[in-house]
């Protein structure tokens with residue numbers, strides 16, 4: 001793309017992205033399905049199509065978070081379309097994460113012959129074996145860290161989100177039955193996979209990036225009314241495509257709120273409803289639940305942030321009466337604040353274990369760090385950036401110590417702010433500049449915002465609390481981020497740019 005502004009080309013060069021055309025190449029279904037061969041896919045489609053033909057009762061066993069809910073919804077609509085006899089089950093958070101022995105018993109008793117687990121299942125080898133003994137076969141669709149062999153057909157990749165794997169499975173199923181409307185159906189479902197991928201922080205590279213772009217490009221014309229309601233709530237102007245930030249901060253939290261504070265099936269019903277009226281009401285209900293979640297978080301988070309971090313290593317918090325649903329969010333916020341891995345535990349009322357979530361920081365492989373303390377845990381799972389875990393209260397002190405040792409090396413070095421990838425002259429910030437930035441979306445995990453140095457600039461607070469940088473009579477609106485320069489302060493500034501926003505990182 002020769003007509004890309006120089007500053008942006010410089011930044012991409014700095015990332016060693018030589019083939020910008022490839023980066024900008026329009027996403028398409030064939031580009032996706034043609035480039036990825038997923039181990040286990042052929043086996044899984046065979047078994048599912050057999051179940052559809054034989055009219056076997058199929059159970060989709062999902063998860064309570066955005067990725068699990070949307071992945072389940074994608075497969076539910078496809079299997080219904082194919083004429084399958086199918087039901088979806090999303091566990092409540094109190095029931096615990098993942099496919100389990102009780103779930104296997106229940107499914108067998110209710111007459112299901114095939115279970116497809118989505119965004120969970122790789123840790124459930126015992127439940128899968130039990131299900132097999134009870135005459136129920138299992139197909140696992142999951143992207144979590146695989147630690148044990150199992151007797152199931154598995155569709156797995158850690159480069160895609162759970163919902164992206166569900167979408168790929170949907171593509172394979174439609175291909176096998178030569179569905180005439182394959183393209184149209186897959187494009188309609190792609191936005192769900194896109195939202196789930198951003199929500200789950202799956203790195204925005206390779207096929208995952210292509211699928212997220214495909215979904216974001218088709219969200220505006222979606223036949224699912226809830227998506228339009230969510231775009232409005234996220235304040236995406238009519239006619240604009242959402243950025244990854246819009247999805248991560250405006251859309252995904254409202255979907256996740258259902259599983260955190262109430263029941264994930266509320267999100268499933270709302271998102272896949274075909275009735276405009278119903279979708280509107282149900283999305284507004286999700287919004288209300290999300291506001292309750294926010295209020296609760298604002299109540300508890302200050303208790304965590306006032307702690308003094310140790311000189312090195314991760315942090316662990318335990319609150320007996322904190323609700324389970326916000327453990328992951330609290331861990332994420334605290335990890336961001338303290339720049340180190342954080343685990344937040346709460347008491348699980350049904351099992352009397354301590355359960356919770358961990359989030360990583362500073363590039364620490366949290367899964368590996370916690371795996372080193374696995375002997376102290378009842379169970380754990382996840383990936384490099386996020387984990388879930390459960391332990392006995394009697395093991396808490398030992399685990400706290402082991403976790404801190406295991407992450408000990410992580411804060412010896414001073415915190416590295418991102419460094420400038422290129423110099424930006426504000427005279428270059430034109431319509432064309434923003435068009436180019438928008439074309440580079442999605443920015444996020446694995447493809448961070450562009451970082452520019454703006455030299456000899458002035459920071460200004462102007463009307464309505466807005467802030468901007470000035471240079472040679474040109475202005476760039478910036479949000480102040482975590483820095484707070486004084487009005488009129490001059491110097492070099494580091495600015496982070498996404499498709500439609502600029503944020504001040506620091507004074508350079």
Ligand SMILES: [Mn+2]
Pocket residue numbers: 067068119143161162163200
């Ligand atoms: Mn997931």
